[in-house]
Amino acid sequence: MSTEERVRAALEERRAVVNEAIRDQLPVKRPERLYEASRYLLDAGGKRLRPTLLLLVAEALTDTHPRDESYRSFPDLGEEPVDVMSAAVSIEVIQSFTLIHDDIMDDDDLRRGVPAVHREYDVETAILAGDTLYSKAFECMLATDAPPEREVRALEELATTCTEICEGQAFDVDFERRRDVTTDEYLEMVELKTAVLYAAAAAIPAILLGADEATVDALHGYGIDIGRAFQIQDDVLDLTTPSETLGKQRGSDLIEGKQTVVTLHARDHGVDVDGLVATDDPGAVTEATIEDAVAKLEAAGSIDYARDLADELVASGKARLERLPDNEARALLCDIADYLVEREY
Amino acid sequence: MSTEERVRAALEERRAVVNEAIRDQLPVKRPERLYEASRYLLDAGGKRLRPTLLLLVAEALTDTHPRDESYRSFPDLGEEPVDVMSAAVSIEVIQSFTLIHDDIMDDDDLRRGVPAVHREYDVETAILAGDTLYSKAFECMLATDAPPEREVRALEELATTCTEICEGQAFDVDFERRRDVTTDEYLEMVELKTAVLYAAAAAIPAILLGADEATVDALHGYGIDIGRAFQIQDDVLDLTTPSETLGKQRGSDLIEGKQTVVTLHARDHGVDVDGLVATDDPGAVTEATIEDAVAKLEAAGSIDYARDLADELVASGKARLERLPDNEARALLCDIADYLVEREY
Numbered sequence: 016m017s018t019e020e021r022v023r024a025a026l027e028e029r030r031a032v033v034n035e036a037i038r039d040q041l042p043v044k045r046p047e048r049l050y051e052a053s054r055y056l057l058d059a060g061g062k063r064l065r066p067t068l069l070l071l072v073a074e075a076l077t078d079t080h081p082r083d084e085s086y087r088s089f090p091d092l093g094e095e096p097v098d099v100m101s102a103a104v105s106i107e108v109i110q111s112f113t114l115i116h117d118d119i120m121d122d123d124d125l126r127r128g129v130p131a132v133h134r135e136y137d138v139e140t141a142i143l144a145g146d147t148l149y150s151k152a153f154e155c156m157l158a159t160d161a162p163p164e165r166e167v168r169a170l171e172e173l174a175t176t177c178t179e180i181c182e183g184q185a186f187d188v189d190f191e192r193r194r195d196v197t198t199d200e201y202l203e204m205v206e207l208k209t210a211v212l213y214a215a216a217a218a219i220p221a222i223l224l225g226a227d228e229a230t231v232d233a234l235h236g237y238g239i240d241i242g243r244a245f246q247i248q249d250d251v252l253d254l255t256t257p258s259e260t261l262g263k264q265r266g267s268d269l270i271e272g273k274q275t276v277v278t279l280h281a282r283d284h285g286v287d288v289d290g291l292v293a294t295d296d297p298g299a300v301t302e303a304t305i306e307d308a309v310a311k312l313e314a315a316g317s318i319d320y321a322r323d324l325a326d327e328l329v330a331s332g333k334a335r336l337e338r339l340p341d342n343e344a345r346a347l348l349c350d351i352a353d354y355l356v357e358r359e360y
Numbered sequence: 361m362s363t364e365e366r367v368r369a370a371l372e373e374r375r376a377v378v379n380e381a382i383r384d385q386l387p388v389k390r391p392e393r394l395y396e397a398s399r400y401l402l403d404a405g406g407k408r409l410r411p412t413l414l415l416l417v418a419e420a421l422t423d424t425h426p427r428d429e430s431y432r433s434f435p436d437l438g439e440e441p442v443d444v445m446s447a448a449v450s451i452e453v454i455q456s457f458t459l460i461h462d463d464i465m466d467d468d469d470l471r472r473g474v475p476a477v478h479r480e481y482d483v484e485t486a487i488l489a490g491d492t493l494y495s496k497a498f499e500c501m502l503a504t505d506a507p508p509e510r511e512v513r514a515l516e517e518l519a520t521t522c523t524e525i526c527e528g529q530a531f532d533v534d535f536e537r538r539r540d541v542t543t544d545e546y547l548e549m550v551e552l553k554t555a556v557l558y559a560a561a562a563a564i565p566a567i568l569l570g571a572d573e574a575t576v577d578a579l580h581g582y583g584i585d586i587g588r589a590f591q592i593q594d595d596v597l598d599l600t601t602p603s604e605t606l607g608k609q610r611g612s613d614l615i616e617g618k619q620t621v622v623t624l625h626a627r628d629h630g631v632d633v634d635g636l637v638a639t640d641d642p643g644a645v646t647e648a649t650i651e652d653a654v655a656k657l658e659a660a661g662s663i664d665y666a667r668d669l670a671d672e673l674v675a676s677g678k679a680r681l682e683r684l685p686d687n688e689a690r691a692l693l694c695d696i697a698d699y700l701v702e703r704e705y
C-alpha cells in the first residue's frame with residue numbers, strides 16, 4: 016500500500032468508533048436547538064485526523080492495537096486504565112468549536128460541503144454552540160479517569176492550546192491589514208492557529224498515560240512540526256493543484272491577497288507580489304494569469320523554498336518519534352507526517 | 361451600618377486587590393488588540409460581586425481576615441496554601457466572557473456605561489476576546505496550587521457551570537419566541553443562566569481548600585438560592601423602581617414583552633399580560649400606562665408572589681451558611697444575600 020492508502024485505512028478504521036464516541040458524549044438533549052447546532056458540524060463529516068493521531072500515539076506508547084471498546088479503558092504505562100477516547104473527542108470538539116466561530120468571523124458560507132452553522136441556524140446560535148462545545152471539550156478531558164495530577168497537566172495543555180489558537184486567529188486577522196509581515200511572524204501565526212492543536216493531540220495521550228517528560232516534549236514537537244508542514248503544504252497546493260482537484264479556484268490566495276510563506280519569500284526576493292494578480296474579482300482571473308504568476312514565484316525559488324521547509328519539518332517531526340516503541344502505530348504516525356506533504360489536495 | 365453599607369464596604373475593601381489580580385493574570389501582550397479587547401469590559405468596572413463572594417467563602421471557612429497579598433497563599437484547612445485569588449479571577453473572567461458574547465447575541469450597545477466590546481471593536485474581535493477569556497479562566501483555575509484532586513473537582517465545577525450558562529442563554533432566547541413558558545421553566549432558565557455562576561463562586565473555594573462534601577453542597581445551594589433571588593428581584597425592580605433610579609425605562613420588560621416570574625404568575629391568574637402595554641415603542645409609553653399595568657399586576661398578587669419567592673430563597677440561602685464557622689465573613693455572606701433583595705436598583 017502507498018503512504019496515502021495506509022493513512023486512509025488508519026483513519027477509516029477508527030472513524031466509526033470516534034463518531035460513536037462523539038454521539039455518546041454530546042447527546043442532543045434540552046435545549047435541543049442548542050445541542051443540534053453544536054453537533055451539526057461534527058455530524059457533517061471530517062477526516063477525524065486529530066483524534067486518530069491521539070489514539071495512534073496512545074497505541075504506539077503502550078504497544079497496543081486495540082479493538083473499538085478498549086479505547087475507553089486503555090492500559091496505561093503503569094496499572095490504571097485511561098479513557099483515551101474521551102481525550103480524542105475533546106480535541107475534535109475543540110476543532111469544531113474553532114471552525115464554527117472562525118466561519119462567523121470570516122463570514123464563510125460553507126464548511127465540509129454543508130452550510131456553516133451560522134448559515135444553517137443563525138449567528139447567535141452559532142456563537143452559543145461554539146461556546147457550548149468549548150466547555151464540553153473540557154468536560155470530556157475531565158472524563159479520562161487518569162490520575163488527578165495527569166488530568167491537571169492535560170487540562171493545562173488544553174487551556175493554553177485554546178488561548179494560543181485565539182492568538183493565532185487574531186494574528187491572522189491582523190496580518191490581512193498589514194503589508195510588512197515577516198516570514199517568522201507568519202510561521203508563528205501558523206504555529207498558534209493550526210499547529211498547537213496537533214501538538215496537543217500528540218502530547219496529551221502521553222501525559223494521560225504517564226509517559227516521561229522527554230517523550231511528552233518529543234510528541235508535542237512532532238505535532239508542531241507536522242502542523243506547520245500541513246499549513247505550508249496548503250499554501251503550496253493552492254498554487255500548484257488544478258482547480259478541479261482543489262475543489263476551489265487555483266491561486267485563490269493570490270487573488271484574495273492572502274499572505275503565505277510563498278508570497279512572503281517572493282516579496283523578500285524582489286517579486287512584486289501585489290502585482291501578480293491585478294484584480295480581486297475571481298471571475299475575471301484567467302488560468303493564464305495564474306500560470307504566469309506561479310511561473311514568477313517558481314523563478315524566485317519561492318515554491319521550492321516552501322516545499323523544502325515543509326519537507327524539513329516533516330523530517331524533524333518523524334525524527335522525534337524515535338523515542339516511541341517501534342511498532343505499527345508509530346509507523347502510521349510517520350505515514351501521517353509524510354502524507355501531509357505528499358497529498359495533492 | 362446598614363446591610364447595604366456593610367456589603368458596599370466589603371466589596372470596596374476587596375475591589376482594588378481583585379482588580380490588580382485581573383491585571384496581573386491578563387496582561388496586555390501580543391497580539392495587543394486581542395488582549396486589549398479582552399480586558400476592555402473588565403477594566404470598565406463592575407462590582408466584583410462574584411469574586412468577592414468567593415474570597416469571603418474562603419475567609420469564612422478558614423476563619424481568616426486576610427490582608428491583600430495573602431489571598432495568593434491562603435491557609436487551607438490542612439497544610440498547603442492555596443491561591444484563592446486566582447480562582448476569584450477565573451470566575452470574574454467567565455462572567456466577562458459571557459457578557460461580551462451575550463451583548464453580541466442581543467445586539468446591546470452599552471455595558472457598564474461604555475460601548476459593548478463588539479461596538480468599541482468589532483464583532484469578530486469580540487467573539488475572539490470572549491473565546492480568549494474562556495480559556496484564560498481555565499488557566500486561572502489551574503493556577504491555584506491546590507492539590508491535583510481538588511483542582512480537578514474545581515475544574516469540573518467550572519466546566520459544567522459554563523455549559524449550563526450556555527444552556528440558560530439558549531432557553532432565554534427560545535422563551536422569547538414562545539408564549540407558553542411555565543414558571544418552573546423560567547426558574548430553571550434563571551438557575552442556568554445566572555445562579556450557577558454564583559454557585560460556582562461559593563462552592564469552588566470550599567473545594568480548593570478541602571472542605572467536606574456537605575459544606576461544598578451547602579455553599580453550592582447558597583449560590584443557587586441567592587442567584588435566583590437576585591434575578592427575581594431584578595424582575596420586580598423593573599416594575600417598582602422609578603426610571604431615574606433604575607437608569608433605564610421603568611417597565612422595560614413589559615414594553616419588550618419579556619417574560620418574568622411576575623408576568624408568568626399574572627398570566628396564570630387571568631391577567632392579559634400582552635395587553636398591559638399595547639405598544640412596543642418605548643417612546644410612546646407613558647408613565648400612566650406603566651402605573652396602570654403595575655396596579656393590575658399588584659391586584660393579581662403577582663408582585664407580592666415574586667417578592668415572597670425572592671425572600672424565601674434568601675432565607676434558604678442564609679440557612680445553608682450555618683455550616684460555616686460563625687465569623688465576620690459568614691455574616692457578610694448573609695448580608696450579601698439580604699442585600700440582593702433589599703436593594704432598590
